[in-house]
Amino acid sequence: MIDKNFYLENMTAFDMMIESDRPAAEKVIFKVYCILQRDKYWLSNVATPEEITEEDTELLAETEAELTELDEQYNFRFANFHQLVMNELKAGQEFSVPETLEPTFEMEDDLTENEAYGEPESVDYDEEDFNETEAIEDEEWEEEDDDIHNDEYELNQIISCILTSAKQSLSIAQLQQYFPEAGEEFLSHEVLMPIITANVGEKTHEELVELLAENFELHDMEVDPDTLYHFVETAEICLEKEMMAFDIATDSLNSGMSAGRVLATVKALL
Structure with a gap:
């Protein structure tokens, strides 16, 4: 899941460009910073224990330490950028939807003694219980539907945000x-x-x-x-900035990061 070559290639590119082309070097290093935050999120919130390797953990720790040193040396102000992302997330909370409720009931798999011997067990039909169960199911479907619509809204916002920035650049x-x-x-x-x-x-x-x-x-x-x-x-x-933002957004969404977090990162980048 974590691409070691990405970090090696981009950190090498940064070292080669920083003295001759600082603007280009900054784009590279901020892309590394964004992907690092994505990978840290994946490691902490998405990855299963089987997917977490010592090599990945060490790679992220070493990259973070190196970025900290570069921040002190070149004053990239990663902390300010991170705060911008957090502010965007906070501003977007009004669109958030509660997580889908876990099912509160489940089907019984075990057969009763009567059913095992071919004699169906009598069932008392309770219309009130049935209506209550149906209402719970409807509520769960509505919440899942809200989650889907919320994700679609934020995905559209990501595209809109990048396209709006592109129209300013060109x-x-x-x-x-x-x-x-x-x-x-x-x-x-x-x-x-x-x-x-x-x-x-x-x-x-x-x-x-x-x-x-x-x-x-x-x-x-x-x-x-x-x-x-x-x-x-x-x-x-x-459009280098917008191309980079779309690239980061795609990678982050594919890694399992929520559309809301990706939108906040894209807004801060642009």
């Missing part, structure tokens, strides 16, 4: 300079979102250009291949 007006025929909805969902999600799908630069060209073609719009190629180069630079 405005619709700027996009329309490249593609004057395209409307805002098309540019948001058929141009910006594929770029933001490209890392998760492991698309190459050329594959991303091809995908966007297909999107324009499907909407009966012509686009110059060279213009599209140069646009994607520019967009990938302008």
Whole structure:
């Protein structure tokens, strides 16, 4: 579950960039910090005892110690960032839904002596008890449904948050300079979102250009291949922050972190 190579590769990249390109190095180190918080959460709240290894525990402890040293050396202020996440979580509590109740009744599996010998046991039907049981079942289903809707709401909020930030990094007006025929909805969902999600799908630069060209073609719009190629180069630079946020959000959700916690982290990142 915990990717040792991720930490090794990104910490090495940070060491190589910190003196020559601090902004890029900061993006790398904050991604490491976010994934570390995700992995610590998974280790403490999700992983079974069988899934927890001494190697993973030591890796996270060593990474946290190294980040603490780097924070003191370069003043990244991880504590302030963590507080921003906590503030976002606190602000989002009004949307939280109580955890689904555990079932308060269960079916009897054991046969009675009469049933074992083929003689059905008489059952007294109590309509009041039946209605009460049915009400409990309805309540549990409603709470499960609320949990699902709450998760869907927060997942939509994550996408909306990242897309809103992307429109600030690369405005619709700027996009329309490249593609004057395209409307805002098309540019948001058929141009910006594929770029933001490209890392998760492991698309190459050329594959991303091809995908966007297909999107324009499907909407009966012509686009110059060279213009599209140069646009994607520019967009990938302008939207680095949003691409990183989507990458972290996807990894965190897949690890079992709640959508609410992921939303808070994304808001703090952006």
